[in-house]
Amino acid sequence: GTRGSYGQNKVASMKFWESIGAFYGAKDPSYAWPLALVHLNITLYALTFWLTRPVMPFLTTQLGADAVVFGYLQTVFSFVQLLGAPIIGRLCDTQGAKIALQMCQLATGLSYILLGSAWNIPVLFASQLPTVLMQSMHCSQAFVTDFSSDESRSSALGRLSLSYAVGMALGPMLGGLLSDVIGYHGVAWLAGALMFVPFLANMYSLPAHRPGMEKAKGEGGKGGLQV
Structure with missing residues (x-):
């Protein structure tokens, strides 16, 4: 009946997420869903970065910059x-990987929006300043380290690099194709808008603390968390 079908679907769903967690x-x-979301984060992070890389030389040329200025950039x-x-x-270390990752995404999105809005060389250089926090890979590695088991940590970090490689492979191709449709500035604006998607998803879906953080705070007061 309906109850039996629901039970089978629930078991299938549990097995699916167990396999995702094991992978x-x-x-x-x-922790399967948070880890899967982190991998989606890093794929999109790489995708947006490599969306803008192919168009950067052409965008700087449009603004009157030469190869020397591009090198300075x-x-x-x-x-x-x-x-x-x-x-x-x-x-x-102090705020947790979730907060750090969201700050990275806001800074990255702001950088791309400034890049897309650049109307002269000074604004072009200003667009690179927020990249001081373009460190999503470091945050994702910290998250994976906290939520993966000791015996699988090396392979878990390796798979994170694989997720980055997926975005890196797709980004330049899509950037080149989209620049013919929406222009060089449009590609940068699109990359900036895309960075707010994982920011919102992380706000509601990623755990705010490392495993055991609440317990560590309760037992140790100001002491650090051992993971």
Whole structure:
């Protein structure tokens, strides 16, 4: 009857998420969905980044920049990325990977929107400043480390790199195709808009704390969490 069908569907759903959890190395089946969402996050993060990479040289040329200016632009990007890594590391330790990841997504989205709105060279350079927090891979690695089992942690982190590679493979192709339809600025705006999708999804779906954080706070007061 209906009750039997519901029971079968529930069992099938549980088995499905157990297999997802096992694939992502979850230390508990209940962490399967958060880990799957983190992998979707990193795929979309890579997709949006590599959407904009192919159009960057053409966009800078449209604004009157030459190859030397484009080189300076890449130098600024690399420099602020270097500055941001320890900041995000500290945020992951003190606020948790969820908050840090959402801050990364807001900063990344803002960078792409500024890039799409750039009407001169100074604004183009300003668009690279928010990338100081474009560190979603670091946050995702912290999340996977917290929610994966000890024996599967290495493979779990490897699969995170695979999810990034999927976005990296699709991004340049889509960026080149879309630039013919919506223009170089449009591609950057699209990338910025897409970054707010995982931000909202994470707000409601990712756990705010590491496993055991509440217990650790209750037992140790100000002590750190051991994972």
